[in-house]
Amino acid sequence: MSSTLKLCMPHVSGRGAGLGNELIPWARSVVAGATLGVKVLPPAFGFNHRKYWRHFGTPRYDWLAHRAIEALLPRIDFTEADFYESEGNLTESIKIFSAKHRLDEREAWVITTQGMWGGYRHLIEAREHIKSTLYLSKxxxxxxxxxxxxxxxxxxxxxxxxxxxxxxxxxxxxxxxxxxxxxxxxxxxxxxxxxxxxxxxxxxxxxxxxxxxxxxxxxxxxxxxxxxxxxxxxxxxxxxxxxxxxxxxxxxxxxxxxxxxxxxxxxxxxxxxxxxxxxxxxxxxxxxxxxxxxxxxxxxxxxxxxxxxxxxxxxxxxxxxxxxxxxxxxxxxxxxxxxxxxxxxxxxxxxxxx
Structure with missing residues (x-):
């Protein structure tokens, strides 16, 4: 089964948020994708009136693809409660989450995450990746x-x-x-x-x-x-x-x-x-x-x-x-x-x- 049918991505609702808010679930998705070995999609910046898609080179109508993915693939949301299944380590939480939902045994799914919960400490594993992504923006x-x-x-x-x-x-x-x-x-x-x-x-x-x-x-x-x-x-x-x-x-x-x-x-x-x-x-x-x-x-x-x-x-x-x-x-x-x-x-x- 193609790995493209297994994805991690931030869930974006409304018209999107400011850059600081958008980065939090994106960073969480990055850690999840790296832990599970699947593709990570950036936020649906095309839907954000601040035009962040211009900075990160994402498609103008990426929000349509996001909506389609969430509608067509089994969607599982990674929440704050899931994070605290471990001792406050995001990678370990993702592993526990994966085992709980038997993700290895399933052919297709999309993990979404949203919200600003958890403070910044829980994103420490994504810190350097986010920094490099910002430096490489247009x-x-x-x-x-x-x-x-x-x-x-x-x-x-x-x-x-x-x-x-x-x-x-x-x-x-x-x-x-x-x-x-x-x-x-x-x-x-x-x-x-x-x-x-x-x-x-x-x-x-x-x-x-x-x-x-x-x-x-x-x-x-x-x-x-x-x-x-x-x-x-x-x-x-x-x-x-x-x-x-x-x-x-x-x-x-x-x-x-x-x-x-x-x-x-x-x-x-x-x-x-x-x-x-x-x-x-x-x-x-x-x-x-x-x-x-x-x-x-x-x-x-x-x-x-x-x-x-x-x-x-x-x-x-x-x-x-x-x-x-x-x-x-x-x-x-x-x-x-x-x-x-x-x-x-x-x-x-x-x-x-x-």
Missing amino acids: FAFKNLLKINSRLNPDYITVGMHIRLGDFTSSSNIEDYKGKFNKSLPLQWYINIAKSLQAQLNDKVQFLIVTDGNLDQLKPLLDVCNAVTTIDIPDSDVSDMLALANSDLIVCSVSSYSAWAAFLSESPYLWFEPNLQKINGYYSIWGHEKGQKKENSFTNRNVKSSKLSNEAYSKGAPVPLNGILPINLGEQLLKSKMKKCMRQDLVNYGVVHIK
Whole structure:
């Protein structure tokens, strides 16, 4: 029986979602396809009004094929409950799922998956594949060359993601707790910029990725004279990668920012009023059944519920006043020195003889 009759793919409903949302079930499908040795279809981008099909070279009317496949082949949906059949490992969950449904014994099927459940940790096995897919998208390389030409490689780059166009804002700080898809106060970004300038003096530059316009950003631009990508067309993918490549990411409360942080090795800042306090810890996902099931708040890797004032994790909560972890600037400078090409032998650099 031809393997083309056994498929994995994200289920897309409605008119599709933003890039961050689309990537989650796609990444899940990639792991499922690799585990089971079958073909993986990307999301039905042709149905998405944001025209992501242009970035990834998918057919304009792929949604028709998706609908036909789901109608003609036996469809089995891989859900959050299926994932937690294992100890939180996606590959093992897929194997258990396969055995449960006797997929090896069946001649034809399509596994679909949908939704944003599970957090990003459950996608760790797909991380490098998704990153390479983004880099190989149509406009990414050209756009990144343009962005990099605007930045000074000797400065610490702070990437800021600011959602203004399609998110609602609130004057009540409590409205942000546990909520996604809300436009964060521009003053938060301004306060962070001022704090970083105070810690780093003239060694910092800002890169703003936004769906807003220059007039909306003017109060922030007056403070930090940032580089923007507003004038660069087809920048959905390259903006995410530019954020991921920054030395520090200032996130919006969105799956787009979360992907940038997930794909990056750099630290990132999160809006503290959005986080929930649960059992002495901050959490984005603490209200969800999945994180409670994994017992994240009493994890054996956590030694203390109270971190030192000089300690911060990769993701650091920052309040509206923009007060940063006390040694963040120092750590950024040290990290930047390690990346300095003048001290990298294979980059025509030199190393001091001690």
